[in-house]
Amino acid sequence: MHVAENRGLVVERERAPVSGVVTRGAATMLGMDAAAAPWVLHVDLDQFIAAVEVLRRPELAGRPVIVGGRGDPTERAVVATASYEAREYGATSGMPLRLAARKVPGAVLLPVDAAAYNEASDGVMATLRRLEVVVEVLGWDEAFLGVETADPEAFARHVQAAVLQATDLHCSVGIGDNKIRAKIATGFGKPRGVFRLTRANWLAVMGDRPTIDLWGVGSKVSKRLAALDITTVHELAAVSQETLVGEFGPRMGLWYGQLGKGIGSTTVDDTPWVARGHSRETTYQQNLTRRDQVLEAVRLLAEQAFQDTVAEGRPVTRVTLKVRYAPFFTQSKARKLPAPTSEREAVVAAALALVERLDPGREIRLLGVRAEMQMPEDGDPAERTPIRGRL
DNA sequence: TCTGGGGTCCTAGGACCC
DNA sequence: TCTGGGGTCCTAGGACCC
Numbered sequence: 001m002h003v004a005e006n007r008g009l010v011v012e013r014e015r016a017p018v019s020g021v022v023t024r025g026a027a028t029m030l031g032m033d034a035a036a037a038p039w040v041l042h043v044d045l046d047q048f049i050a051a052v053e054v055l056r057r058p059e060l061a062g063r064p065v066i067v068g069g070r071g072d073p074t075e076r077a078v079v080a081t082a083s084y085e086a087r088e089y090g091a092t093s094g095m096p097l098r099l100a101a102r103k104v105p106g107a108v109l110l111p112v113d114a115a116a117y118n119e120a121s122d123g124v125m126a127t128l129r130r131l132e133v134v135v136e137v138l139g140w141d142e143a144f145l146g147v148e149t150a151d152p153e154a155f156a157r158h159v160q161a162a163v164l165q166a167t168d169l170h171c172s173v174g175i176g177d178n179k180i181r182a183k184i185a186t187g188f189g190k191p192r193g194v195f196r197l198t199r200a201n202w203l204a205v206m207g208d209r210p211t212i213d214l215w216g217v218g219s220k221v222s223k224r225l226a227a228l229d230i231t232t233v234h235e236l237a238a239v240s241q242e243t244l245v246g247e248f249g250p251r252m253g254l255w256y257g258q259l260g261k262g263i264g265s266t267t268v269d270d271t272p273w274v275a276r277g278h279s280r281e282t283t284y285q286q287n288l289t290r291r292d293q294v295l296e297a298v299r300l301l302a303e304q305a306f307q308d309t310v311a312e313g314r315p316v317t318r319v320t321l322k323v324r325y326a327p328f329f330t331q332s333k334a335r336k337l338p339a340p341t342s343e344r345e346a347v348v349a350a351a352l353a354l355v356e357r358l359d360p361g362r363e364i365r366l367l368g369v370r371a372e373m374q375m376p377e378d379g380d381p382a383e384r385t386p387i388r389g390r391l
Numbered sequence: 392t393c394t395g396g397g398g399t400c401c402t403a404g405g406a407c408c409c
Numbered sequence: 410t411c412t413g414g415g416g417t418c419c420t421a422g423g424a425c426c427c
Contacts, residue, residue: 069395078395080427093427099392112395139398139427218425249402252424281396328394334420368396 039152040268041133041145042174042182043159045124046191048141049081051169052120053110064104066091071111073101076283076365080112084191120167127166131159134268144179146268156194180264183215202262207234214259221256224248236260274376278308279320281368287326288364294355301369302351306344314373315340316347321354324366333357340374347371 045051050065064086069077079100082091086107091100101107121140128135134146149155156173163171172189175196176182185197197205211233212222224247230236237260245253258264280301288294298321309316320334333354341347351369
């Protein structure tokens, strides 16, 4: 596989070589001496969404701020971010807004304002790029940096100061010898701190922790691991590859084994990200019960999803209809289009056709339509785009 | 307590072909 | 009549992340 030249920075190859990576050294900001070595830094803004809200309403500083949905705790919605003050009372991301509002006395509830966070995020990422390091954006409030320095802690402090000066936002920085360790290190640095996690201290820091603390291990996988008598990171690191492959398959089994040892990619790649698709989904405040309601809702979502693909200028190849029945049971139905199309009506028709596969007897609380687009590499393997997400 | 919205990637199994 | 083994494509669904 070919990755665009002059795009990545390989820090170290601990065991398995990273597949087909072309590298260059990143510009060095600090510690520019003979001992300079490559590092991965993970930058994560502290309580990003709440912090952005407080910036434009300084009177909210120090108050328990909860951002989610339309800011109305009587609606079906969840918490996007709770400020540290609100977290003291037990409010966390992903919690139903209604519950969070009940837990936190005097909570300030605010609606999600995506445009504001996008703008703040752009400011942060622009600041990071001005440091002349390789910047791989992970989301609104996160990025990996590839940097060569003799003193990664000093560089991390330098990053924090630059971001604070340019945006008034605080961040934490994880330092690692690969992405996995840098990412997990950040959690130990929060808030406003710096933490280093490498092969040298991996097991000392993570060994006794539960596997769910690993990035990429969630509740289901941690339970399946527990059924194999694997509960800690140390135990995961020690278990045989065959055991994991037998349980999780050739790719995931290998992946979880490496994760236990803290082994991961060392390539920071700033190639612009190419979306695979776009989806629109809505949770209805009242469940849908009638077929005409469902058809109208799917049409609207399909048109929105299609519109999102138009901006990319790539034809739609596949349409997926997602449905959440009450009570809380999710299904998806997919259909590959006979040929890639940029016709709005073809995409809408494909989505509407999938409605026929739904269970007509059940109430629907959520519908979503996803439109997948033709990838550049579909025509030319040499133009293959690096995949974002897995480390 | 009662669970949003936007994504990505992986696996199992069926259909079909040779 | 009943049947192998391998490959590819497709759909459904699972799992995870921010």
